[in-house]
Amino acid sequence: MNISIRQLTESDWLVLSRVRLRALQTDPSVFGSNYEAESKLTESAWRKWFDTDKTAIFMIFDGQTPVGMTSISVYRDDPTNRTAIMWGSWLEPHMRGKGLSEMMYGSRINWANVHPTIEKIIVSHRASNLSSKYANQKHGFSPTGITERLWPDGIREEEFHYELKLSRK
Numbered sequence: 001m002n003i004s005i006r007q008l009t010e011s012d013w014l015v016l017s018r019v020r021l022r023a024l025q026t027d028p029s030v031f032g033s034n035y036e037a038e039s040k041l042t043e044s045a046w047r048k049w050f051d052t053d054k055t056a057i058f059m060i061f062d063g064q065t066p067v068g069m070t071s072i073s074v075y076r077d078d079p080t081n082r083t084a085i086m087w088g089s090w091l092e093p094h095m096r097g098k099g100l101s102e103m104m105y106g107s108r109i110n111w112a113n114v115h116p117t118i119e120k121i122i123v124s125h126r127a128s129n130l131s132s133k134y135a136n137q138k139h140g141f142s143p144t145g146i147t148e149r150l151w152p153d154g155i156r157e158e159e160f161h162y163e164l165k166l167s168r169k
Contacts, residue, residue, distance in 0.1 A: 001062055005103050007111075008057045010050040016057060017046045019066050023090035030129050032087070034152040054081070056111045060091065060100060067092045068100065072108040074115070075122060084112045086123040089132075096131070105139040113166055120165045126151060127158040136162045 008016055024035040049057065054074035059066050068091035075083040086108055091100060112118045123141060125132035126149075141162035149159040 001098075003060065003062055003067075003100065003103070005058050005060050005107050007107070008050065008059050010047050012059070013043060013046040013050070015059060015066050016049065016069070017041070019059065019069050019090070020088070022092075023069065023088075026093065027090060029151065029153050029155070030090075030126060030132070032152065056108070057088070058104070058107045060095075060103065062095065067095045068104070070104040070108060072111055072121070074118065081117040082119040084108075084115065084118045084121045086121060101135045101138070105135065109139070109164070109166075118166065120163050122161065122163045124159050124161045127160060133160065140164050 021035060021039055024031055024033065024038060028034060049055065052073075055071065056073075057069065057071045060068035060070070069088060070086070070090075071088040072084050072086050074081050075085040089104055109121065112121050121141075122144075123132075123136055125136065141164045144161045144163050146161065147159050148156065150156050
């Protein structure tokens with residue numbers, strides 16, 4: 001295994017679309033969106049995912065083959081731009097359980113640490129997504145609450161929320 005991670009740019013829109021759509025098909029229950037909606041996106045729409053300095057999308061590669069993705073954005077519901085939200089993490093099933101969450105969390109936390117406004121990171125997961133629960137807690141996120149949610153697959157299930165406060169120097 002020759003594992004690496006890099007932040008994508010607009011020119012990577014095709015690899016993003018392929019991996020994201022595969023993720024939505026492979027694990028539809030863990031995302032806040034669905035394959036049907038995103039499979040209709042145009043090239044222009046995919047490129048807009050990169051049209052901001054408020055988002056970072058990272059792709060995990062095994063050699064030259066993309067095997068996962070993870071993302072972080074300035075949280076649109078925080079008008080102060082002091083909060084970032086982690087989203088869209090996924091790994092090919094055969095790559096799970098190999099310690100890659102370190103790389104995924106590290107890349108996103110590092111991005112937030114150098115962003116000029118971010119003071120905390122939030123993340124959430126569906127109650128049944130125990131992998132996310134353990135990874136969030138392992139990386140220092142503290143629980144902040146639980147809400148009831150109707151997920152895109154039509155199932156009503158609790159959503160667990162966490163935050164990580166950053167130390168600004």
